[in-house]
Amino acid sequence: MTGLFRPPAEFAPPEKSYRLLPLRFERLDEKRVVLTNLVGEFLVMDRAALSAFVDRQLPRDSQQYLALKGRHFLTDEASNVALDLLALKARTRAEPVAQFTGLHMFVVSLRCDHSCGYCQVSRQTADKTAFDMSEAHAEKALEFVFQSPSPSLKIEFQGGEPLLNFSLIRHVVLAAEERNRSERRNLQFVIASNLSPLTDEILQFAGEHDIYFSTSLDGPADLHNKNRPRPGRNSHELALAGIDRVRRAIGFDRVSALMTTTPESLMRGREIVDEYARQGFRSIFLRPISPYGFAVKTRLVRGYSADDWLRFYKDTLEYILELNRSGLDFREDFAGIVLRKMLTPYGTGYVDLQSPAGLGISAVVYNYDGAIYASDEARMLAEMGETRFKLGHLDLDSYEQVFTSDALLEPLAESVLESAPMCSDCAFLPYCGSDPVYHWAMQRDLVGHKARSAFCHRNMGTFKHLIGLLEDDAGASAILRRWV
Amino acid sequence: MTSPGIRFDGASATVEVDTTIYSVTALKKAAYRFADRCSIQIGVPEGTRLSLAFSSVRGDGEAPVRDCIRNFFDEALDYDLRERISGETAQLRNLILAHAFSRTKLVQGPGG
Numbered sequence: 001m002t003g004l005f006r007p008p009a010e011f012a013p014p015e016k017s018y019r020l021l022p023l024r025f026e027r028l029d030e031k032r033v034v035l036t037n038l039v040g041e042f043l044v045m046d047r048a049a050l051s052a053f054v055d056r057q058l059p060r061d062s063q064q065y066l067a068l069k070g071r072h073f074l075t076d077e078a079s080n081v082a083l084d085l086l087a088l089k090a091r092t093r094a095e096p097v098a099q100f101t102g103l104h105m106f107v108v109s110l111r112c113d114h115s116c117g118y119c120q121v122s123r124q125t126a127d128k129t130a131f132d133m134s135e136a137h138a139e140k141a142l143e144f145v146f147q148s149p150s151p152s153l154k155i156e157f158q159g160g161e162p163l164l165n166f167s168l169i170r171h172v173v174l175a176a177e178e179r180n181r182s183e184r185r186n187l188q189f190v191i192a193s194n195l196s197p198l199t200d201e202i203l204q205f206a207g208e209h210d211i212y213f214s215t216s217l218d219g220p221a222d223l224h225n226k227n228r229p230r231p232g233r234n235s236h237e238l239a240l241a242g243i244d245r246v247r248r249a250i251g252f253d254r255v256s257a258l259m260t261t262t263p264e265s266l267m268r269g270r271e272i273v274d275e276y277a278r279q280g281f282r283s284i285f286l287r288p289i290s291p292y293g294f295a296v297k298t299r300l301v302r303g304y305s306a307d308d309w310l311r312f313y314k315d316t317l318e319y320i321l322e323l324n325r326s327g328l329d330f331r332e333d334f335a336g337i338v339l340r341k342m343l344t345p346y347g348t349g350y351v352d353l354q355s356p357a358g359l360g361i362s363a364v365v366y367n368y369d370g371a372i373y374a375s376d377e378a379r380m381l382a383e384m385g386e387t388r389f390k391l392g393h394l395d396l397d398s399y400e401q402v403f404t405s406d407a408l409l410e411p412l413a414e415s416v417l418e419s420a421p422m423c424s425d426c427a428f429l430p431y432c433g434s435d436p437v438y439h440w441a442m443q444r445d446l447v448g449h450k451a452r453s454a455f456c457h458r459n460m461g462t463f464k465h466l467i468g469l470l471e472d473d474a475g476a477s478a479i480l481r482r483w484v
Numbered sequence: 485m486t487s488p489g490i491r492f493d494g495a496s497a498t499v500e501v502d503t504t505i506y507s508v509t510a511l512k513k514a515a516y517r518f519a520d521r522c523s524i525q526i527g528v529p530e531g532t533r534l535s536l537a538f539s540s541v542r543g544d545g546e547a548p549v550r551d552c553i554r555n556f557f558d559e560a561l562d563y564d565l566r567e568r569i570s571g572e573t574a575q576l577r578n579l580i581l582a583h584a585f586s587r588t589k590l591v592q593g594p595g596g
Contacts, residue, residue: 020569022577027562038580054569083580090584421516425566451519 018056018069018076021086025050026427026464033427034467039089040341040430041071044471089345093430096347097356101148103349103363105156105376106141106172108133109165110368114194114230118260118289132165133368138172140394141366146179147399152186156214158365158376163197173209190214194228194235195242200249207250215239217257217279219265219272227262243279257281261288261312263303269316277323277330284320285333286313288458290377291441306457313458314465321469324479336483338466341431343484351375353433353459357415360391360408370394372402374411377437389437411436414446422450428463490553496539497549503532510563511536514556522552 025033033050035043045053045064052058053074058065060076068074075082110131112119145153155176157169173189180187189211206213217239218224224236239257246255257279259265259272269286276284288309304312316332323330337350351358359374366372370393373379378389389411392402402408415434417423423432438455439448450456469476491498501511508529515524521542527535538556540548 019576020573022573022580023569024566025562025569027558038577051565054565083576083583086580087583090581094584422513425513425563425570449516449519451517451521 018058018060018065018074020054021073021075021082023073024425024427024429026460028464028467028471034464035068035073036427036430037072038086038430039072039093039345042342042427042467043067043071043073044467092345093347096349096354097361099150099152100361101364102150102152103154103156103351104141104145104148105158105363105365106133106138106162107158107160107365107368107379108138108162108168108172110160111164112159112161112194113164113196114161114228114235116228118227118262131160131368133168133366134370135168135171137366137368137370137394138168139175140370142172142175142179144364144366144372144394144399144402145176146183146185150185152188154188154190156190156192158192160368161194161197162191163193163195163202166197166202170205173205173211177209188212193242194239195246195255196230196235196238198242198245203245203249206246206254211254213242213246213255215242215255215257216259217243217276217281218259218262219268220275223264223268223272226264227260240279247280252280258285259287261286261304261309266304266308266312269312270319273316273319273323273330277328282329283331283333283336286316287334290380291438306454306461309454309458310461310465313462317465321476321479325475331483334462335466335480338431338463339480339484342466342470343481350433352435353431355415355417355429355432355434356412357434357436359389359411359415359436360403361412364391366394372397374408375437377435377441381437381441386441388440411440411446420447420450422456426460428460431463432459492546492549494546495544495549496537497546497553499536499538499553501534501536503529503534506557506560507564507567508534510560510567513563514560517559518552518556522549522556524556 022038023035025035027047028034028044031046032044033047035045035050049058049064053064053068058068065074069076069079069082072082072086111129145155155172157172162169169191176187176189189209190213191206191211192214195213195215205211216228217236218227221236224239225233228235230238243255243257257276259276265272273284289303317335320330320332337348337353340346340348341353347354349362351362354362359378363375364372365374365376365379367379367382371379371382372391372394373382374389374391381388382390389407391397391405391407397405414420415436417426417429417432417434420434423429423434426432435448435455436446439445439453442454443449443452448455466480469480471477489500508526511526511534515526515536518524522538522540525537527537538549538553540552542548
């Protein structure tokens with residue numbers, strides 16, 4: 001008779017021969033979870049299927065089994081190469097940490113002709129030379145630069161407005177090039193400037209010495225000028241003129257632009273992107289405001305929440321994807337950094353998404369007065385009177401003293417995500433980073449309570465959104481994959 | 485009282501759980517994660533029974549705390565599963581990481 005007994009396969013023990021590889025998971029939505037492995041490879045699946053996977057109930061011939069195996073979430077007798085591959089990828093990902101400090105910021109002057117509400121350092125009028133870095137401090141800072149073991153060294157001139165002390169920039173560039181004849185490092189220079197003091201002499205020097213410019217462009221003229229007031233209310237006009245002059249004099253790609261999202265920007269993401277595209281840029285970095293300096297004093301920081309910012313980010317990103325669909329090659333840089341972490345085994349040099357934090361070990365700041373800070377945000381905090389992240393002084397401390405100081409080592413030790421509450425279990429750990437300066441500024445705690453952290457909320461929201469696009473929108477996924 | 489094991493009192497509620505179903509670690513981790521939504525006080529276990537006192541930090545009435553409790557137990561189950569995965573894969577994780585960095589200068593040799 002047939003039908004009385006179930007087939008023998010139904011009485012076989014469930015498949016138990018596969019081994020789980022280390023993984024974390026996080027809810028993507030009501031039904032689905034995101035799984036990530038040690039090196040950030042990810043897979044989206046139903047929560048119920050995850051339980052079946054962990055309970056060894058997943059059939060070996062199922063698509064999910066093959067996907068989990070292919071992305072190194074399980075190993076079986078036919079896939080013992082997974083451990084070697086994972087180890088290789090883990091080592092590749094950690095490579096930037098071993099490079100040590102590559103970015104050295106020289107605050108050559110705190111003077112500035114602008115008085116931006118969100119400016120992260122104190123404004124000083126243009127005639128106060130007391131706020132310029134001295135040659136003696138610049139030379140001591142250069143000694144620090146070349147003591148870094150990094151094969152690539154980038155010197156970034158910051159302000160205030162650094163071009164107001166161009167003579168010192170010239171001095172540092174020439175001295176660094178001279179030193180590099182024997183050091184033979186990959187040496188780069190960037191001037192972060194509003195471009196209003198640009199002259200032919202400066203452009204000629206920049207052209208001769210391979211110097212790049214990074215400027216601010218907050219969007220259309222009315223928005224930019226509101227965010228970045230200066231006498232004459234013509235910051236936007238001067239920025240565009242400066243961008244044009246740099247491009248004509250030394251090359252189209254020698255100037256990049258950065259924007260800051262103020263409360264006024266939130267409803268105008270699409271116009272901001274249009275302005276970047278109109279000015280010939282092919283990417284934009286959507287940046288939230290930092291909770292430091294005048295942004296706190298002028299209450300801009302509390303002007304919008306992490307949810308406000310995420311709405312702005314998602315809508316603006318959608319517009320950028322629309323532009324791409326219509327044929328314009330244009331990218332969003334923060335998404336590009338995160339996607340590289342999601343889709344490749346390579347780490348990025350992006351300081352804000354590193355574990356341990358990039359403090360000192362990725363970037364260091366030499367302030368105009370000789371003080372040394374662990375990051376640009378750390379010196380901004382110091383301008384508000386909080387010197388928690390001051391590492392030392394060029395007149396008083398040696399390289400060894402600075403880089404083994406408690407002021408650096410303690411926040412670094414606290415910034416390892418694998419040992420931070422909530423982060424240690426978070427699926428997005430391989431993509432995320434630690435920001436002790438931010439959490440100290442907002443919560444007076446180096447680690448920060450992530451449930452109450454806008455940093456965490458913003459990052460998680462962005463990661464989930466990008467994974468959702470990669471998973472659910474084939475068109476968007478194809479565009480995003482080109483940004484890696 | 486509207487559900488078995490849950491006693492509501494305005495914007496607060498007490499829930500009794502069985503620690504053979506939810507580990508105390510998972511409950512603590514979920515409570516930490518919910519700190520922006522509700523305050524959760526974890527009592528002293530009596531045998532396998534443990535009481536959790538919820539109070540919403542996002543408004544008055546039963547609705548926010550009810551919402552919080554529902555989501556909290558989903559999260560606690562997730563943390564329970566994470567704990568299981570983490571325990572099962574801890575040795576492999578250490579092996580992979582040791583292997584990853586064994587050929588770099590980041591690892592000190594004996595006496596080094």
